[in-house]
Amino acid sequence: MTTSSQENNWAVWMRAAMTGDAGAYRQFLVSVAPHVRAVARSRCRSLGAPEGEVEDIVQEVLLTLHLKRGTWDRSRPIGPWVAAITRNKLIDILRQRGRHITVPIEDFMDSLQAEDLTPELSSRDIDTLLGHLKPQQKEVVRSISLNGSSIRETAERLQMTEVAVRVTLHRALKALAVFYRSSARED
């Protein structure tokens, strides 16, 4: 796929996502992940960081893209926006791990051609991650990510309102982002 058609797809999906289309948003994330992975892998390789860290970085970048999605200006191209967030996050993560590096923006744009499709597992165990959440957040995250339940099913099973499930999920994701950052610092 060429760079521009790839970017066009991202922009179309993201616009739909902004109006609440979860399917389009999922497509966007699934499509962006391999590019982030390719950049993270090449960075880790050139810095001699363990391969196992790649997927941690991918997940942290995806989480950041998610939490910052409102900062994409729809009148501007989406590729540079994704690239800027990826670069900022990579610098931040690798700096926290004591490596002084620069990540040229071209790295990301190049990777638009070099897709890496291997799905991978983060070194962070789901139970460890869930251990950092409040009990209710844990239940909601487990229900949605591991059982693949919808918001409504989750709400019914946990006897919560749908709004409460959404709020809980959102807080859980913010808590996860904080945990990702702090755990990277400890390494």
Add this chain to the structure above:
Amino acid sequence: MKTDDLIELLAKDLVPWRFRSILAGAVAGGIIIAAILFFAGIGFRPDIAEAVESNRFLFKFVVTVALAVTALWVTLSVGRPGGSLAHRGLALAIAPALLAGAAVVELLVLPESQWMPHLVGHNARFCLTLIPLLSIGPLACLLAALREGAPSSPGLAGAVAGLAASGIAATFYAANCTDDSALFVITWYPIAILIVTTAGYLIGRKLLRW
């Protein structure tokens, strides 16, 4: 954790929001806080009815509103990933250019003996304390909004937010201050604005990392 599981979670957490709306809310909040402080604490100058007939008085608002509007416009840009002054930074020159032009006119129309009295004025001390005080609310609101943003340079974003906040504060303060000469404004306002901008920079550098 599998990345696919994470994506599943993210896709379900889909409440649309836009940085622009959050920033707009922060501006409204900041103006309200500054207005409450203004009307409760200092209020309009006593001769406001006559003052609004004076071009010197009115021009102060041209400058302060220009500062607030341009700095907010730049904030919207530097609060986003990849944002820098290269994109919209030049707009920040508008308010200083307007003020410098007015100061030149003032030098031309005033006899030389009047320059220093107009420059020194009567309210320098109030100007240097009230503008920073009135800025606190707007700056806090703008920084809170920027935390939801993703500035590539946190310090810069904080500084520009400081400029915007002092633009809002100076607009209120100018309605209280009886010194209307551009020579007064160009001497004292920038010092007050620099204080707020520096505070914004220092806080932003700490607070706006993501």
